[in-house]
Amino acid sequence: MLYELGNFLLRLSDVFSFCRLVNYLTFRAILAALTAVVFVFMFSRPFIRTMHRLRFLDQFRETGIRTAHDKSGTPTLGGILIVGGVLSSMLLWGNWRNPFLLYALAGMLWYGGMGFWDDFSKIRRGSGNRGMSERTKLLLQAVFGCAFAWGWVGPWAPLSRDLAAGLYVPFYKYPVLTLHPLLYAAFIVVFVLFVSNAVNLTDGLDGLAITPSLFVMGVLGIFAYVEGNTIYSGYLFYPYLKGAGELTVFGAAFVGAGLGFLWYNAYPAQIFMGDTGSLAIGGAMAVVSVLLKQEMLFPILGGLFVAEALSSQIQDKIGVRWLGRRIFYRAPLHHSLQHRGIAETKVVIRLWIISGILALVALATLKLR
Template sequence: MIFELGRILQDHSDYFSFLRLVNYITFRAIMAALSAAVFMFVFSRPFIFEMHRLGFQDQDRDTGLAVHDKSGTPTMGGLLIIGAIVFSLGLWGNWTSPFLLYPLIAMLWHGAMGVWDDYAKIRRGSGNRGMSERMKLLLQSLFSAGFAWAMVGPLSPMGPEMATRIYVPFIKYPLFNLHPVLYGFFIFLFVIFVSNAVNLTDGLDGLAITPSLFVIGVLGVFAYVEGNTIYSSYLFYPYLRGAGELTVFAAACAGAGLGFLWYNAYPAQIFMGDTGSLAIGGTMAVISVLLKQEFLFPILGGLFVAEALTSQIQDKIGVRWLGRRIFYRAPLHHDLQHKGIAETKVVIRLWIISGLLALLALATLKIR
């Protein structure tokens, strides 16, 4: 709203010349972050109270650990995060840009899935009885297939020449052009994996949101570089016209995430639930694809990758194939808890690891 209004008014009178600020990605990104954070601080307490009143509270899940029961804490905090991001982008985003629309659609789609999952758990009174795994995979597959088709087809904001190029960290030039069908299948799997990885990480107070801030913040830096002709040329990155809008999107996510962390830090007053974790994961995946940074994610989102792999190895290989556990507990954060490390120490140490991985990912901007 402010972005569009500023573009209209600045050309009609010198009195509104200051509105030329909205033409700068950096200004809009800062304001988007601040707007989202203010939204969170204004609406979080009423939202928490309302969740208590409605009985929308976290349900106990059997992890096999003698830890503090977190049932009774309000959930669906992801609705707050999504609301803050949409509000902020409504003020500062360019809604004609596909670089804004694609991650927004991903966030809303996966957020709606999360609402269904969280509500099912509340209604059935069990943290293990939400949406069925088959239904969740079906809904994720529908979005991933549609997004993959858009990225390799005429709806790709990168154009046909750039759409199927494969870029990897530390190498200046694209390795090769992948066949559209193969690249589409890769996108399909990538989006499903990342959205589930963040979902699996969300198990302790504040654990998922801070690494998410690191990942989205770094992706915002990459968006700024790739959307700028000078910086992208200097650093040998593909120039993606309009990709700077993802910087504004990432900033809105960061502001919302920081505001949420205020209430989600130990002891948590609210959980994001699957509403938040699925929405954040789907958004991360889509932004990574739009920036051609899919192969950066194993570095940048290394914590999420480790959480997902430990969970899948335990379930698919250990329990189903071998008939025994490979890890004491899965995913990773529960294994660390099983070894006697306090919850807060587990969370902070994993934050530190995630921060270091984010710095390594940033280093790839120059080390090419």
């Protein structure tokens, strides 16, 4: 809204020459972050009170960790605050004619809507184990993945088909191969499913998922700025993605909303993001990674989420189902660390540190290529 208004006034008269600021990505990114954090701060306390009044509280789910019992009864659905902060910020500062932004918002809203359905089902049924079925969840995730992949390499691709289907790896300047559109579409579907569920599995301790998410989206925002700029992308040998710079504004809004949410989600949490937040974050993260051609960077940048997802899947699919026994004491990773007697706050902060280090390594790939 303000982006469009600024450009309208700029065309109207030279008196409004200061409105050209809205055309600077850095200016809009800073204001987008501030808008999102103010939104979350303004609405968090009323939202928490409303969740208490409506009895929209977290439902206990057995994890084998004693401290989990202390968390039942904490308000959930906090992901609405994160999504609301990003969306309100984008309404003011986003360029809604930009296809990169529309894809990113679509991913966040679709997965956030799924998460809301899952959270509401658990609340209504009074059990943390009785939400949306795994089959339904995977089906809905796959539906979006297929639609997104079809649009990205098909009729609504903002890039040429060869560029859109190119596969890039960290520390190497050129695409390692260009996949057939159908094969790349299948890769996108699998990637989006994996990333969204990885974030969902990580959200198990106070503040654990949100801070690594800020690292990931912050770094992706920097990549968006580089790849959307002809000078920087050419200097660093990245493909120039016309319009991708708008994801810098989106990433900044996400960081602002996440920081505001962390204020209330840090130990002891006053509110949980629920699947509404974790799936929305994972969906946005996956879509932005694909849009920026940084899918293969995610194992480094989102290494914590990868470790959490793999530990859970190895435990469940290989250990329990195939071998008939546990491979780890507990899964995912954060529960395994708790089982060893490490305090929750120490587990969370140490995993934050690891995630921050991985983000720095990912940033180093900008130059080390």
